[in-house]
Amino acid sequence: MLDPQVMPERLERFLAREDASLAAARVVDYNPLAGGYSRLMASFTIEHKGERSRYVLRGDPPPGQGLLVSDRRDEWNLLRALESASNAPAPRARWFDAEGTELGTPALVIDWLEGRSLVESLHGVSDDSVLGAATDKLADVIAAVHATDPQALPAHLRSSVTWEQYVDGRVAILETLDDSLAGSDPLLRYLRVQLGRHRPPPVPLTLIHGDFQIPNVIVGTDETWSLVDWERARVGDPREDIGTWRLAAAATPPDLVGRDELRFCARYRERTGLSESAFNPATIAFFTVLGTIDGYRDMLAKVEAYGRGDIDGMMSAYLPNILTLMRTTYYAAARRLTAADSNGASR
Amino acid sequence: MIIDPSPGTLIRTVSKELRTTLAPAVVDPGLKSLVLMMSAVLETAAVRADHETTWMVEEIHEIEQVARDLATSCAPESPLHASLDAYEVGIPSAVGAAAERAAYAQAGTLLSAAIDAAQNDSDHFARLERLVQERVEREAAVVGGVALVGRS
Numbered sequence: 001m002l003d004p005q006v007m008p009e010r011l012e013r014f015l016a017r018e019d020a021s022l023a024a025a026r027v028v029d030y031n032p033l034a035g036g037y038s039r040l041m042a043s044f045t046i047e048h049k050g051e052r053s054r055y056v057l058r059g060d061p062p063p064g065q066g067l068l069v070s071d072r073r074d075e076w077n078l079l080r081a082l083e084s085a086s087n088a089p090a091p092r093a094r095w096f097d098a099e100g101t102e103l104g105t106p107a108l109v110i111d112w113l114e115g116r117s118l119v120e121s122l123h124g125v126s127d128d129s130v131l132g133a134a135t136d137k138l139a140d141v142i143a144a145v146h147a148t149d150p151q152a153l154p155a156h157l158r159s160s161v162t163w164e165q166y167v168d169g170r171v172a173i174l175e176t177l178d179d180s181l182a183g184s185d186p187l188l189r190y191l192r193v194q195l196g197r198h199r200p201p202p203v204p205l206t207l208i209h210g211d212f213q214i215p216n217v218i219v220g221t222d223e224t225w226s227l228v229d230w231e232r233a234r235v236g237d238p239r240e241d242i243g244t245w246r247l248a249a250a251a252t253p254p255d256l257v258g259r260d261e262l263r264f265c266a267r268y269r270e271r272t273g274l275s276e277s278a279f280n281p282a283t284i285a286f287f288t289v290l291g292t293i294d295g296y297r298d299m300l301a302k303v304e305a306y307g308r309g310d311i312d313g314m315m316s317a318y319l320p321n322i323l324t325l326m327r328t329t330y331y332a333a334a335r336r337l338t339a340a341d342s343n344g345a346s347r
Numbered sequence: 348m349i350i351d352p353s354p355g356t357l358i359r360t361v362s363k364e365l366r367t368t369l370a371p372a373v374v375d376p377g378l379k380s381l382v383l384m385m386s387a388v389l390e391t392a393a394v395r396a397d398h399e400t401t402w403m404v405e406e407i408h409e410i411e412q413v414a415r416d417l418a419t420s421c422a423p424e425s426p427l428h429a430s431l432d433a434y435e436v437g438i439p440s441a442v443g444a445a446a447e448r449a450a451y452a453q454a455g456t457l458l459s460a461a462i463d464a465a466q467n468d469s470d471h472f473a474r475l476e477r478l479v480q481e482r483v484e485r486e487a488a489v490v491g492g493v494a495l496v497g498r499s
Contacts (some may be wrong), residue, residue, distance in 0.1 A: 002377075032377060033485075034376035034377040034379075034380055036474035151393045178459075183456060184456040184458075184460075185351045185459070186455050186459045186462060186478070186479055187479055187480065187482065187483060188459075188460040189458075189459035189463065190462055190476065190479045193462060193463075193466060246407075251495040252495070280429055305454045314381055314384050314385065314388070315384070317384075317388045318384045318387065318388055319494070320391065320490070321387060321388070321391065321495065322495060324487060324489065324490045325490070325495060327483055327486060328483055328486070331479065331480060331483045343491045
């Protein structure tokens with residue numbers, strides 16, 4: 001999928017198969033995109049009847065090579081559902097090669113969003129009023145995702161679990177991880193203790209993006225914000241998205257939540273109707289761990305497989321750096337939980 | 348055997364060349380990220396070569412000390428006593444990097460048992476918390492901060 005020599009022709013065949021009216025379309029400007037850790041991505045342009053349209057191709061890497069495993073069909077079904085029944089700001093999904101028979105790997109074609117990433121948009125910005133407005137807008141965008149009607153979601157995202165069952169399941173990931181390690185990991189044991197002491201009040205489960213971080217926010221030319229990379233979307237606790245943001249922002253600033261957490265919390269509560277006891281810096285800290293612990297588990301499994309010599313590759317060697325970032329952020333989150341005990345001010 | 352320059356110095360030299368000479372000359376963004384990842388991994392290897400053994404030995408000693416102090420205030424039937432016994436039996440008698448790693452893993456298990464045992468003992472829990480913090484800080488020092496290649 002990363003070979004610009006062969007992909008335009010393959011895409012042309014695929015498009016003609018999917019839509020007979022595109023039989024004469026030509027694919028130009030095929031460019032692999034860097035930056036994704038788990039999916040292969042490329043941009044390309046379709047020339048057809050004198051018009052040009054740009055798209056993104058998202059495909060699976062070869063088996064065993066992706067950082068995290070996800071299902072392109074699930075992503076396709078979700079994006080199609082969001083298009084028709086949600087205000088969630090997502091790109092439109094156009095075509096899907098489920099088996100990879102034409103494109104070489106299961107892949108979907110989505111609209112290219114004209115604009116730039118929020119990382120670029122805020123690069124070098126230090127004006128408090130600009131960053132504050134961005135914090136508000138971020139709260140609005142993610143609140144819109146969380147407001148998606150659960151009935152409109154595709155079948156694989158419909159669930160009847162209660163909040164307690166769901167959170168117990170997430171906690172169980174941490175417990176199982178700790179119990180299964182050869183030689184216990186004291187950080188995981190410490191997190192178990194602190195999360196057990198600071199279980200937050202329940203809130204309704206919602207659609208969550210699952211990988212809510214600044215590189216996945218696109219600022220359109222009309223200044224609308226959209227979210228890309230929906231591969232880890234699920235029904236979960238909405239606070240997981242905010243916790244994920246804080247984790248990722250440790251490596252990719254600016255942290256629009258952490259720079260003024262009380263402002264973000266107030267705006268998000270205003271948009272969602274959640275209470276202050278349910279949504280505050282301490283509950284965000286709780287879900288900084290719980291919202292991302294499955295990713296930690298999956299990456300740790302890769303590191304262990306690499307250590308055994310079962311897999312190879314530069315990304316495998318680099319994974320300990322990513323895990324270290326997560327561990328540093330987890331510890332800081334746990335300390336924020338305990339700080340909230342001693343001063344109610346953080347709420 | 349030539350022992351100078353140290354392994355850490357040699358590794359850092361290669362890492363620096365990758366980062367400052369090779370990476371800027373690479374146009375393809377995917378390949379550039381790959382080169383920068385190589386440099387970052389070598390940097391972690393250099394820090395480990397310089398400090399890993401010393402840090403492991405220090406941490407093992409601190410964990411033993413806190414766990415033994417905590418055990419004196421625990422009831423005889425506390426699982427911490429059994430964990431301490433298992434730790435002392437399990438400490439490898441051999442020397443060398445593999446033995447140090449095994450001892451470090453054993454000490455980690457002991458630290459987890461101590462965290463379990465200290466949940467209602469705020470003073471000891473605070474000491475254990477500092478040990479966890481020290482471990483996390485050293486892990487961060489190994490990777491040289493929180494920046495990730497291709498993400499900032």
